[in-house]
Amino acid sequence: MTMTEERLDAAFAALADPTRRAILSRLSQGDATVNELAAPFTMSLPGISKHLKVLERSGLISRGRDAQFRPCHLEVDTLEGALDWIGAQRRVWEERFDKLDAHLRALQRTSIKRPRPGRTTPAGRSGKGSGT
Amino acid sequence: MSDDTAQKELRFTRVFEAPRELVFQCMIDPDHLTHFWGPTGVRAPRERIVVDARPGGAFKTVMVNEADGGEYPTDAVYDEVRPPERLSWTEASSGMRVESDFVEVAPGRTEVRIRQYNVPEALASSDAQAGFLSSLDRFAAYLGTLA
Numbered sequence: 001m002t003m004t005e006e007r008l009d010a011a012f013a014a015l016a017d018p019t020r021r022a023i024l025s026r027l028s029q030g031d032a033t034v035n036e037l038a039a040p041f042t043m044s045l046p047g048i049s050k051h052l053k054v055l056e057r058s059g060l061i062s063r064g065r066d067a068q069f070r071p072c073h074l075e076v077d078t079l080e081g082a083l084d085w086i087g088a089q090r091r092v093w094e095e096r097f098d099k100l101d102a103h104l105r106a107l108q109r110t111s112i113k114r115p116r117p118g119r120t121t122p123a124g125r126s127g128k129g130s131g132t
Numbered sequence: 133m134s135d136d137t138a139q140k141e142l143r144f145t146r147v148f149e150a151p152r153e154l155v156f157q158c159m160i161d162p163d164h165l166t167h168f169w170g171p172t173g174v175r176a177p178r179e180r181i182v183v184d185a186r187p188g189g190a191f192k193t194v195m196v197n198e199a200d201g202g203e204y205p206t207d208a209v210y211d212e213v214r215p216p217e218r219l220s221w222t223e224a225s226s227g228m229r230v231e232s233d234f235v236e237v238a239p240g241r242t243e244v245r246i247r248q249y250n251v252p253e254a255l256a257s258s259d260a261q262a263g264f265l266s267s268l269d270r271f272a273a274y275l276g277t278l279a
Contacts, residue, residue: 086142093144093246095171100158103167104150 007059011082014058019043020051027061027074037072144246152234155242156216159232160185170195174204185213191221 014020023037038048052072055061059078064071148155158164162181169176175196182192191208208221211229220231229249237243 089142090144092171096168097146099168101148104148104154108150
């Protein structure tokens, strides 16, 4: 949840590439070696390795110590940090729109009916919109 | 309408039961903005909202977290102000551009379409591909199904 902006930027840049996203999808099902990761792609091992380096630098994956296989592991926290950011943006607008909706209803109620004394505060809808 | 234009931004849409002029007015009038600009649990005090609704004019808000008093100021500059159909601004610190279109979908019904570009700043300067944000959204949904 709390990621430095630098880290977030690196994660976003890493996520910008479809091959890297596919690699992350594969890793979400479990750790895998470079060979296993390369299998579904028509890409050379060095090509895959380059992507893995970007992912590793961004903190989205880590790699095991085993000198021969060095299995890749998805760092879920980093990925969630990046995805949280998008979710947060969406939530802000959803909640803002909820309030605007209530405000517009209150405005139109008071302009159609006789204006009532006192303030009309839009009914605060605290119910969270069920997200994804 | 093409996929190309549909894919390079974050988009948020909502239909309101109100005439377009009123909805647009709400977005540029501090007396209205203070009622809804802060999301749940966050206030946007009226006296700290600055709106100079013309191209190059200032759009400043401060959101205050009701729980801990934390403040989130945003300084932006309007790029387009075309009542009642379009409003756009760019945030100074992040470079994020926000465009709002107001579409009358039926008499007294208005669809507001928000699009955010340049999110976050580094994306623009990195090798990020156009289309990545919406595909990232799909990716998030996909991962959600796995969790």
